[in-house]
Amino acid sequence: MQIVDYKTGKPKDAEKLDAEGKEQLLLYQLAMKQALNKKIDNLQFYYLDNNTEVNFLGTDKELKEMEEKTIERIQGIQEAAKSGHFPPKPSQLCGFCDFKEICEFRKV
Numbered sequence: 001m002q003i004v005d006y007k008t009g010k011p012k013d014a015e016k017l018d019a020e021g022k023e024q025l026l027l028y029q030l031a032m033k034q035a036l037n038k039k040i041d042n043l044q045f046y047y048l049d050n051n052t053e054v055n056f057l058g059t060d061k062e063l064k065e066m067e068e069k070t071i072e073r074i075q076g077i078q079e080a081a082k083s084g085h086f087p088p089k090p091s092q093l094c095g096f097c098d099f100k101e102i103c104e105f106r107k108v
Helices: 019-035 060-083 092-096
Strands: 002-007 042-047 052-056
Touching: 002 019, 019 042, 019 060
Parallel strands: 002 042
Antiparallel strands: 042 052
């Protein structure tokens, strides 16, 4: 079984794909393994701009790190929900936010 993520952004090659760049597909691989008991044979980013692909498969170490990172994020969200405090995290994504015109923290 293969999971493909189609990308419209600038194509990357396998050597430049770091752990952060692999996160999305690693999370999908982890979910398929844990929630659906499905074995994934390949993960692929397919770049539409030039019809190239980058193939890889998460190692046991990468999947364990992804699991730990996901649990940390969930716990952080739960703690923030208890306190009602969700601090702003300005980034390049601010340009896509529905509140960008009124947000004092926006980063444009």
